[in-house]
Amino acid sequence: MSQQPIVVCSFGEGRDGLPPGAEEVLHIGRNLAQACEAPLMWVILGPLPERASATAGLYGVQNLHQIDDAKLEANHTDAQVAALAAYGKAQTPQAILVHQTLEARTVAPRLAARLGGAVVMNGISISPIGQNFEITASAYGGDTRVIYEVGPKPVLAFIPNAVIPEPGSGSAIDAEPFAVDLSGVEERIEVLEPAHFDGPRLDDADIIVSGGRGLGSQDNYSLIEQLAEALGGIAGASRPLVDDGWVDSSHQVGLTGRITRPNLYVAIGISGASQHMAGCSAAKTIVAVNRDPEAAIFQHARFGIVGDALEIVPELIRAASAG
Amino acid sequence: MRIVVCVKEVLDPDAVNNYAVAGRLEIGADGKTLTQTAIPRLMNGYDEQAIEAALRLRDAGAEFTLCVLSVGSDPDKLLKHAAALGAEELISIQVDPATLDPQATAKLLASQIQASGGAEVVFCGRQASDDDQGVVPVLIAEHLNMSVVTVAREIRLESDALTIIRATPEGDEIVRAACPAVVTITNELGEPRYPTASAKIKARRVKPTIVTPAELSLSAEEIAPKVLLKQQFVPEVQGNCEFLEGDAAQVAGQLLEKLRAEGTLQ
Numbered sequence: 001m002s003q004q005p006i007v008v009c010s011f012g013e014g015r016d017g018l019p020p021g022a023e024e025v026l027h028i029g030r031n032l033a034q035a036c037e038a039p040l041m042w043v044i045l046g047p048l049p050e051r052a053s054a055t056a057g058l059y060g061v062q063n064l065h066q067i068d069d070a071k072l073e074a075n076h077t078d079a080q081v082a083a084l085a086a087y088g089k090a091q092t093p094q095a096i097l098v099h100q101t102l103e104a105r106t107v108a109p110r111l112a113a114r115l116g117g118a119v120v121m122n123g124i125s126i127s128p129i130g131q132n133f134e135i136t137a138s139a140y141g142g143d144t145r146v147i148y149e150v151g152p153k154p155v156l157a158f159i160p161n162a163v164i165p166e167p168g169s170g171s172a173i174d175a176e177p178f179a180v181d182l183s184g185v186e187e188r189i190e191v192l193e194p195a196h197f198d199g200p201r202l203d204d205a206d207i208i209v210s211g212g213r214g215l216g217s218q219d220n221y222s223l224i225e226q227l228a229e230a231l232g233g234i235a236g237a238s239r240p241l242v243d244d245g246w247v248d249s250s251h252q253v254g255l256t257g258r259i260t261r262p263n264l265y266v267a268i269g270i271s272g273a274s275q276h277m278a279g280c281s282a283a284k285t286i287v288a289v290n291r292d293p294e295a296a297i298f299q300h301a302r303f304g305i306v307g308d309a310l311e312i313v314p315e316l317i318r319a320a321s322a323g
Numbered sequence: 324m325r326i327v328v329c330v331k332e333v334l335d336p337d338a339v340n341n342y343a344v345a346g347r348l349e350i351g352a353d354g355k356t357l358t359q360t361a362i363p364r365l366m367n368g369y370d371e372q373a374i375e376a377a378l379r380l381r382d383a384g385a386e387f388t389l390c391v392l393s394v395g396s397d398p399d400k401l402l403k404h405a406a407a408l409g410a411e412e413l414i415s416i417q418v419d420p421a422t423l424d425p426q427a428t429a430k431l432l433a434s435q436i437q438a439s440g441g442a443e444v445v446f447c448g449r450q451a452s453d454d455d456q457g458v459v460p461v462l463i464a465e466h467l468n469m470s471v472v473t474v475a476r477e478i479r480l481e482s483d484a485l486t487i488i489r490a491t492p493e494g495d496e497i498v499r500a501a502c503p504a505v506v507t508i509t510n511e512l513g514e515p516r517y518p519t520a521s522a523k524i525k526a527r528r529v530k531p532t533i534v535t536p537a538e539l540s541l542s543a544e545e546i547a548p549k550v551l552l553k554q555q556f557v558p559e560v561q562g563n564c565e566f567l568e569g570d571a572a573q574v575a576g577q578l579l580e581k582l583r584a585e586g587t588l589q
Contacts, residue, residue: 118550192499193496296344
């Protein structure tokens with residue numbers, strides 16, 4: 001088996017001292033490196049997050065590389081592509097694993113093209129098969145799974161948020177700087193007004209209460225917010241509510257929104273289309289309230305209440321507040 | 324100015340979902356294709372919104388030729404619809420989509436855009452609702468050395484630059500991209516329009532230009548798929564829901580009690 005490394009690539013603004021999704025991807029990277037008997041490398045773009053060195057140790061990373069350059073700011077995708085292409089050419093990895101964020105989706109396919117490799121989104125698992133890799137991914141908004149054979153290398157695989165990482169043990173390793181020359185890169189996209197989101201994030205939430213079309217009208221969305229507050233969670237929504245402008249896109253749970261994995265997910269008036277379930281099926285406990293006893297959401301729910309959201313939710317708020 | 328919109332034919336995702344939810348979604352004997360003939364084929368919804376994005380620029384006074392480009396073996400319905408909406412130019416790259424992967428598709432589209440006169444703006448849907456990959460637009464940009472802006476929900480065209488509102492998971496972001504640029508359109512753009520009956524009749528006169536991969540002087544290697552579909556299956560859903568019975572107050576009380584007993588809630 002080839003000894004070319006498996007590379008985990010992280011970028012984007014971190015939380016809790018790590019880049020987004022880093023542990024999930026490191027978990028998959030560690031397993032893949034073991035299966036390929038290959039070293040695991042972790043490359044981070046931008047300033048080194050606080051917990052990176054310690055976390056690298058916990059997942060058996062052999063080399064932690066940091067590429068830092070003034071041009072590597074958030075959303076500077078031209079610089080990010082150039083930096084990672086230089087890195088990829090130097091390390092000749094057999095696979096590059098990336099946490100699937102919007103930013104990564106813009107960067108990594110271009111990286112694949114520059115390295116002459118293949119790229120797959122929505123990966124759930126990856127394993128070696130002969131000279132190639134086999135990647136299981138979701139398709140049709142989660143209605144089906146597909147198994148792809150992917151090659152030639154390097155293969156870029158995207159891992160969404162639905163993996164539960166299991167850190168091992170190991171001592172922290174120091175980051176080694178990797179120098180790139182980005183002097184020739186000029187960003188073609190200018191950010192006039194960055195998106196900024198201050199509130200608690202659905203991705204990190206322990207409890208989420210989401211509303212769907214079954215709420216009837218935009219005014220009733222406040223019930224979702226009240227119930228979320230009463231349960232100590234945060235409010236989300238299905239895609240139709242975002243499409244209809246009831247709430248903005250930062251609330252959307254689903255394939256094209258947030259991929260969440262809370263302990264408790266309460267779905268109110270949500271039918272349970274696969275596109276939505278792709279964003280919450282990793283929840284430990286799903287509770288569904290829906291008027292239609294045949295709604296798909298009940299196939300995923302641990303507890304179900306058949307009834308009108310407008311009657312049930314006020315009672316849930318009362319019961320939760322009484323706790 | 325020329326604006327190119329790339330469109331793909333897909334199985335109606337709502338119909339696929341309905342079958343899946345009813346537990347009746349079937350995979351054919353090859354182990355990888357959805358074979359239900361009752362599922363309609365239609366234009367990928369995000370691509371329809373990409374055409375809508377171009378039409379809104381035209382509504383706002385921009386002057387350009389609208390070219391709609393598709394890869395597939397039988398694109399007639401798709402391209403007729405595009406013509407009825409206002410596309411002056413239709414191009415069909417004739418190839419069996421089953422022999423392609425996103426990278427090969429992007430190569431074909433990029434080469435054809437270049438060979439047919441280039442584009443100031445390329446609009447694509449954010450992803451196709453069948454494979455959900457969303458890599459084709461980004462690769463087109465890479466091949467044509469254009470900038471790429473994803474998940475646009477509102478676009479303004481000012482001489483040679485675009486101001487774009489992106490619907491990101493962090494909320495709206497406003498960016499400016501110099502042309503030429505590839506822009507992907509997200510569902511937040513809103514409902515696409517329907518063509519009028521008279522436009523549909525007029526559209527019959529717009530004939531698509533048919534192109535084969537051989538005419539694009541791409542080597543076999545360049546359009547060899549790197550991502551091969553080996554198998555497709557319907558994931559199992561556990562389905563052990565415990566339904567709570569009683570009036571609203573009772574079920575609410577029961578639910579909270581159970582969640583607390585399980586330790587899900589404090």
